[in-house]
Amino acid sequence: MDAAQIQEAKVLREAGMYVEAAEFYLRILRQNPLDKLAKLGYIKSLIKQGQKENIKPLLFRAEKKLFELITEDHTFEQAHDDLIFLSHYLNRMDILSKYYHEKLRQYPARDIYSKCIKKISATALLTIPEIETFNKKKKTSWILRLIVHFFIIALCGMLVISLSVEKFSNLFFPIAAALTLFIGAGIYSYMHKSRSGQW
Numbered sequence: 630m631d632a633a634q635i636q637e638a639k640v641l642r643e644a645g646m647y648v649e650a651a652e653f654y655l656r657i658l659r660q661n662p663l664d665k666l667a668k669l670g671y672i673k674s675l676i677k678q679g680q681k682e683n684i685k686p687l688l689f690r691a692e693k694k695l696f697e698l699i700t701e702d703h704t705f706e707q708a709h710d711d712l713i714f715l716s717h718y719l720n721r722m723d724i725l726s727k728y729y730h731e732k733l734r735q736y737p738a739r740d741i742y743s744k745c746i747k748k749i750s751a752t753a754l755l756t757i758p759e760i761e762t763f764n765k766k767k768k769t770s771w772i773l774r775l776i777v778h779f780f781i782i783a784l785c786g787m788l789v790i791s792l793s794v795e796k797f798s799n800l801f802f803p804i805a806a807a808l809t810l811f812i813g814a815g816i817y818s819y820m821h822k823s824r825s826g827q828w
């Protein structure tokens with residue numbers, strides 16, 4: 630393996646010259662077909678080019694080559710990590726999870742497969758929307774609205790009492806002001822939501 634050539638190809642890839650980097654890696658592989666790092670570098674170049682230009686066939690080709698690479702050497706952890714990343718990007722984590730579970734059944738002594746299953750589970754957990762939190766917020770919002778409605782009804786009742794019972798007549802203006810404020814705030818909130826919903 631020529632470390633300088635690998636580094637040069639990596640520099641091209643990191644500079645966004647994915648096609649040139651892929652060609653450079655292929656030149657290295659023609660000299661040394663068993664070079665794992667050159668194979669992985671070539672695959673990474675395909676992935677980057679596929680992502681940049683949204684070329685799905687290129688990404689599927691990279692996925693196939695990653696499977697070939699981990700079949701050749703099941704201990705190549707970097708290749709496993711790239712495969713997990715790519716499968717997540719392609720939304721094919723279920724397929725990969727089945728693959729690793731099957732491999733673990735075949736080779737229970739190989740820790741790499743159980744490690745990959747844990748990584749897949751962790752990645753899946755990170756991408757699940759927080760439904761429970763969302764529902765909690767929704768529930769809190771509903772309770773708050775209910776309290777506000779009851780408060781407005783209570784203010785209306787107190788307003789009627791202040792008009793009909795003389796000793797509470799001095800409360801009329803504060804209650805009317807509070808009621809006007811709540812109704813105004815409600816109308817403003819409704820109008821604001823209506824406008825934001827249009828966009």
